[in-house]
Amino acid sequence: MAQNSDSRQTSDLKLQTSRGLAPVRSVFDNGVVLLAKATHATPAVTISLAVRSGSAYDPPGAEGTTWLLSRVLDRGTHARSAADIAEELDSRGITLTIQITRHQFTIVCTCLAEDFEAVLSLLAEIVLTPSLPESEIATRKGEIITAIRQDDDNPAVRAGESLMGHLYPNGHPYGRRTKGTIEIVEGLTRQALQRQHAARFAPSELSAAIVGDVEPPRVRDIAERVFGGWRAAPTAALVLPPVHAANTRNRVVIPMPNKAQADIAYGFTAITRRDPDYYSMWLMNVAFGQYAIGGRLGDSIRERQGMAYYVSSSFDANLAEGPLAIRAGVSATNVERAIASIDEEIERLLADGLTEKELDESRRYLIGAMPRALETNTAIANFLQTSEFFGLGLDYDLQLPGHLRAVTLESAHAAARRVLSTRRATVVVAGPVSDPYVPEVS
Amino acid sequence: MIRMHATTLDNGLKVLIQEEHTAPLASVWCWYKVGSKDERPGLTGVSHWVEHMNFKGTTNIPRDQVKGIIEQFGGSWNGYTWIDQTTYLETATKDALDRMLFIEAERMANGLYDPEDCESERTVIISELQGGENDPDQLLDQELTATAFKAHPYRHPTIGWLPDLQSMTRDDLYSYYRRHYVPNNATLVIVGDVDTDDALQQVDRRFGRIPPGPIVSRMQTVEPEQTGERRLTIRKEGTTDYLKVAFHAPAATDGGFYPLLLLDAVLTGAKGMNLWSSFRLPPPQRSARLYRAVVERGLASQVSGSLLPTEQPFLYTVSATVTEGIGLADVESAILDELDRVRREGVTDAELVKAKAQLRARLVFDNDSVTNIAHQLGYFETIASADFFTAAPHRIAAVTTDDVASIAGGIFAPSNRTVGWFESEV
Numbered sequence A: 001m002a003q004n005s006d007s008r009q010t011s012d013l014k015l016q017t018s019r020g021l022a023p024v025r026s027v028f029d030n031g032v033v034l035l036a037k038a039t040h041a042t043p044a045v046t047i048s049l050a051v052r053s054g055s056a057y058d059p060p061g062a063e064g065t066t067w068l069l070s071r072v073l074d075r076g077t078h079a080r081s082a083a084d085i086a087e088e089l090d091s092r093g094i095t096l097t098i099q100i101t102r103h104q105f106t107i108v109c110t111c112l113a114e115d116f117e118a119v120l121s122l123l124a125e126i127v128l129t130p131s132l133p134e135s136e137i138a139t140r141k142g143e144i145i146t147a148i149r150q151d152d153d154n155p156a157v158r159a160g161e162s163l164m165g166h167l168y169p170n171g172h173p174y175g176r177r178t179k180g181t182i183e184i185v186e187g188l189t190r191q192a193l194q195r196q197h198a199a200r201f202a203p204s205e206l207s208a209a210i211v212g213d214v215e216p217p218r219v220r221d222i223a224e225r226v227f228g229g230w231r232a233a234p235t236a237a238l239v240l241p242p243v244h245a246a247n248t249r250n251r252v253v254i255p256m257p258n259k260a261q262a263d264i265a266y267g268f269t270a271i272t273r274r275d276p277d278y279y280s281m282w283l284m285n286v287a288f289g290q291y292a293i294g295g296r297l298g299d300s301i302r303e304r305q306g307m308a309y310y311v312s313s314s315f316d317a318n319l320a321e322g323p324l325a326i327r328a329g330v331s332a333t334n335v336e337r338a339i340a341s342i343d344e345e346i347e348r349l350l351a352d353g354l355t356e357k358e359l360d361e362s363r364r365y366l367i368g369a370m371p372r373a374l375e376t377n378t379a380i381a382n383f384l385q386t387s388e389f390f391g392l393g394l395d396y397d398l399q400l401p402g403h404l405r406a407v408t409l410e411s412a413h414a415a416a417r418r419v420l421s422t423r424r425a426t427v428v429v430a431g432p433v434s435d436p437y438v439p440e441v442s
Numbered sequence B: 001m002i003r004m005h006a007t008t009l010d011n012g013l014k015v016l017i018q019e020e021h022t023a024p025l026a027s028v029w030c031w032y033k034v035g036s037k038d039e040r041p042g043l044t045g046v047s048h049w050v051e052h053m054n055f056k057g058t059t060n061i062p063r064d065q066v067k068g069i070i071e072q073f074g075g076s077w078n079g080y081t082w083i084d085q086t087t088y089l090e091t092a093t094k095d096a097l098d099r100m101l102f103i104e105a106e107r108m109a110n111g112l113y114d115p116e117d118c119e120s121e122r123t124v125i126i127s128e129l130q131g132g133e134n135d136p137d138q139l140l141d142q143e144l145t146a147t148a149f150k151a152h153p154y155r156h157p158t159i160g161w162l163p164d165l166q167s168m169t170r171d172d173l174y175s176y177y178r179r180h181y182v183p184n185n186a187t188l189v190i191v192g193d194v195d196t197d198d199a200l201q202q203v204d205r206r207f208g209r210i211p212p213g214p215i216v217s218r219m220q221t222v223e224p225e226q227t228g229e230r231r232l233t234i235r236k237e238g239t240t241d242y243l244k245v246a247f248h249a250p251a252a253t254d255g256g257f258y259p260l261l262l263l264d265a266v267l268t269g270a271k272g273m274n275l276w277s278s279f280r281l282p283p284p285q286r287s288a289r290l291y292r293a294v295v296e297r298g299l300a301s302q303v304s305g306s307l308l309p310t311e312q313p314f315l316y317t318v319s320a321t322v323t324e325g326i327g328l329a330d331v332e333s334a335i336l337d338e339l340d341r342v343r344r345e346g347v348t349d350a351e352l353v354k355a356k357a358q359l360r361a362r363l364v365f366d367n368d369s370v371t372n373i374a375h376q377l378g379y380f381e382t383i384a385s386a387d388f389f390t391a392a393p394h395r396i397a398a399v400t401t402d403d404v405a406s407i408a409g410g411i412f413a414p415s416n417r418t419v420g421w422f423e424s425e426v
Helices: A001-020 A065-072 A081-092 A113-128 A134-152 A154-166 A182-187 A190-200 A218-225 A277-291 A291-304 A332-352 A356-368 A379-392 A396-405 A408-417 B046-053 B092-107 B115-133 B136-148 B164-165 B170-180 B197-205 B257-268 B287-294 B328-345 B348-366 B370-382 B384-392 B394-397 B401-411
Strands: A026-027 A032-038 A044-051 A096-101 A107-112 A206-212 A249-257 A262-269 A308-315 A321-330 A426-431 B005-008 B014-019 B023-033 B077-080 B086-093 B186-192 B230-237 B242-248 B300-307 B317-322 B418-426
Touching: A001 A332, A026 A218, A026 B348, A032 A218, A032 A379, A032 B317, A044 A113, A044 A321, A044 A379, A044 B348, A065 A096, A065 A107, A065 A134, A065 B014, A065 B046, A065 B348, A081 A113, A096 A206, A107 A113, A107 A379, A107 B348, A113 B086, A134 A154, A134 B317, A154 A249, A154 A262, A154 A426, A154 B197, A182 B257, A206 A218, A218 B115, A249 B014, A262 A332, A277 A308, A277 A321, A277 A356, A277 A396, A277 A408, A291 A321, A291 A332, A291 B115, A291 B242, A308 A332, A308 B115, A321 A332, A321 B115, A332 A408, A332 A426, A332 B023, A332 B348, A356 A408, A356 B170, A396 A408, B005 B115, B005 B197, B014 B197, B014 B370, B023 B077, B023 B092, B023 B257, B046 B077, B046 B086, B046 B170, B086 B092, B086 B136, B086 B370, B092 B186, B092 B197, B115 B136, B115 B164, B115 B170, B115 B384, B136 B230, B136 B317, B186 B370, B197 B317, B242 B328, B257 B287, B257 B328, B257 B394, B287 B300, B287 B328, B317 B328, B328 B401, B348 B394, B348 B401, B370 B384, B384 B394
Parallel strands: A032 A206, A249 A426, B014 B186, B230 B418
Antiparallel strands: A026 A032, A044 A107, A044 A206, A096 A107, A262 A321, A262 A426, A308 A321, B005 B014, B023 B086, B023 B186, B077 B086, B242 B317, B242 B418, B300 B317
16 A cells, blocks of 8 residues: 555656646636646645635725625625534634735635545635625624734834835725725625625636645536536726836835834835746846845845844736835844945945856756745645736746746846836835934834 | 654764655754753853854855755755754755755754854844744733743743843853754754665765764753742733733643643644644634634634643643724633633533544644655654654544543643733823
């Protein structure tokens, strides 16, 4: 028995190495997309159901609608109460996680393979026919309001949200708080949630990624049974307002005198995911603020100067031009020094670009990390959903190394020059500081 | 089925290898039986600071070449320190195995501890401490633990107390490093797409010549029995109130551990037992007793239970975030009522069946990567034995409702609890 199992795993491994993930993609008559991939490392299956219905689709003035919907969606269906669903999931050891991004509403769970059919049926029922009970809405509103109050007391969250608000002003969906405000949440009604569900949840908007110890033909049969009969008109396309890069440097201070440490969020608007510069920007950012302990930024601010436990940069290329954000947590007395160091590293990068060694190391790291990044069922499901959302192709895992190898020193340097500028940076500091950065603790 | 191979080198290094041919990866973890409980007063935080210093270069890995060795194989590396242990890991493509072993052997024998680096790291660690203090929940947890223990060194935080971090010297760090980082105080774990015999040869080549050190006996303080409820309140500017109730709980190898793990599943949903990964997946808890008692009633926005496997008796802690507009006393009362009920009545057969099913699933989910499997083998070897971990499913299956009632009756006695409030002030 053990030998059979091991030889099956070895055979899977060889296939995966030569052919890549090779998921099986199907499109049902109603537009539902199914991505199935068999793995046999554990007797478990990850189910990821992504609906194009993120916070960017919140009606103007009703920010937080999608977030509240995500907290209530699985609290009752036309056939089952919240308690029935809780019992069904808990008895199988399953936790549903609902993730809200700007563009997607994703329900993810991992179950034992023996429970797959029952769990997928339950999830379909939740997606198609939520009952959104009034009592559940009231309870979840209380939780969200408490969470918003917690965010208000968290310097990292305050700095990050403020940065997004300043980079994407005038009500742009990327600049709004995903959870909304207390006033808005208090005023949201069951009808508002029903309208949002009716407007966004349609088969044409759903992609299901199912990865684990179940064969694709069986996945297709079960998925077709639970989703194939779903009928709803396609939803309206989202039109995002244009994104404008800042013309001047902008400094924002959020005094939080009760805190021990300050959080810095320093950023820019960057590029879309379909931008031809995407891979150059990605590699540039890895070398600048991620490689090992935070790339060049980590070398300077953490390793050489000992100023911060964390410092890094990230960028989120999306349907619109997402942000490139540098984050650091530092003592109030070091805020100015840390910002000056970020400025210095940006100027150095703009003047000289990356070195051949940095580009080569970052590239080898990203390509070499793929087996690790695609080791678990959940990681594979996320990868397949991202590939589907941006239309990257079923063989994207095989294509990706080629895209990274095509990046040159010149293209990475051009990507840096396109986005980074100390004169156009938006800099937010939240913590025990007051404007203009007079430290309150020494 | 146990596929792990265990052996001990002549210098005392314990080696655990498990072949997993599911991905072309290998994970290496090197564990040391030293954690914050081994620290004496005045040197709190030294284990964690030493861990930081062990990423700062060795005799054969110059400071500026530390980064890049594992990254060139697409790998990740990290480390952590907790109350019973310090550990370092690398996970990368399998062809990096020798590089990973080289790094760990260097870390064990040849740390540099450059005085300038020690000084620079002092501020990094203080920044880490202050970042933690920004979180009221973490601050309350630290103070609660310090109140629940009077004598046992589990009472001080792993990161240390600020005055100790301000005064510790390079010599304190280096002598602590030399005393504890010896092969006969370590366990090396390899899990992945490797051949056991080949991996063993590589381990012997890298570690075989490192001399053993004197055996350091671990701290064996016994916490005196708590004789009455303890309470603390932190009043601080903030927006949200937090509640924690801690009870002295059994060590991992105590007969009461698994019954309490199942009791926690009944109360707040099963978490699994992987300190490295379990917290990443929230527990299935919507039908759990405390969730229904405080979250479903709108008293708290979240509730959780925490029972971690430890070498010596630590704490079982229930935590709640109080809903806006609700009083701390109301949440405390609702939680204590539920705990008192389970103390008097135990749990039902149906609840125990569900808790076991949850834990069975979580143990599967906890072992979904070579990194997680390697963590579990090493973690349990450090506090008990790797065999203790592999026997967990059988031990969980053997727990009865009487076992659960017995542990509930004992630990939820009022005299065994410490109640902590974080009361936010405007």
